[in-house]
Amino acid sequence: MGDLILRAAVEAELPAVLEFWRVAAENDSRPVDTDDAIRALYRRDPAALILAVDGSEIVGTIIAGWDGWRCHLYRLAVAPQRRRAGIGGRLVAAAEERFRSFGGTRVDAMVLDGNTVAHGIWAARGYHPQGEWSRWVKPLG
Numbered sequence: 001m002g003d004l005i006l007r008a009a010v011e012a013e014l015p016a017v018l019e020f021w022r023v024a025a026e027n028d029s030r031p032v033d034t035d036d037a038i039r040a041l042y043r044r045d046p047a048a049l050i051l052a053v054d055g056s057e058i059v060g061t062i063i064a065g066w067d068g069w070r071c072h073l074y075r076l077a078v079a080p081q082r083r084r085a086g087i088g089g090r091l092v093a094a095a096e097e098r099f100r101s102f103g104g105t106r107v108d109a110m111v112l113d114g115n116t117v118a119h120g121i122w123a124a125r126g127y128h129p130q131g132e133w134s135r136w137v138k139p140l141g
């Protein structure tokens, strides 16, 4: 991982991030990623989308969403050919650091029950499912 750096995405990279998620992310049971949606995130909080970049290549992502109240993680993904090399762990650590800088005290992640590969990294980073809660959702028409 010689030249790998973690940094906030810049606007010109947003289409490439969408393409990266198409091949590298978990895409089940969630709203479809769109150009409008990722640009809205960028306008609202440009530093929330953290990339792992090797040269000019995006090899990992995470969204560290701070809404002023709670800390939420989304879109943790690592390029398939770069997995098990610590990139995912570094992305989660960078997101946690961002939350600490705002005074955040607890972080949550949306993790599909069936995504057992992901369970490994969340457990390794100290996360656990919170049995008392389930998520109630309603699509906005």
Ligand SMILES: CC(C)(COP(=O)(O)OP(=O)(O)OC[C@H]1O[C@@H](n2cnc3c(N)ncnc32)[C@H](O)[C@@H]1OP(=O)(O)O)[C@@H](O)C(=O)NCCC(=O)NCCS
Pocket: 024, 025, 026, 075, 076, 077, 078, 079, 082, 083, 084, 085, 086, 087, 088, 089, 090, 109, 110, 111, 112, 115, 116, 117, 118, 119, 120, 121, 122, 124
């Ligand atoms: C989940 C994902 C982000 C992990 O990224 P990664 O860069 O491979 O993770 P790391 O190398 O930092 O792994 C850190 C630790 O997590 C655990 N872990 C990671 N991948 C694992 C796997 N496939 N099986 C079991 N444990 C795993 C291990 O404890 C690992 O430490 P180790 O390699 O020293 O054993 C990657 O597999 C991925 O992009 N998957 C598809 C998208 C996805 O499911 N994202 C999560 C959405 S909630």
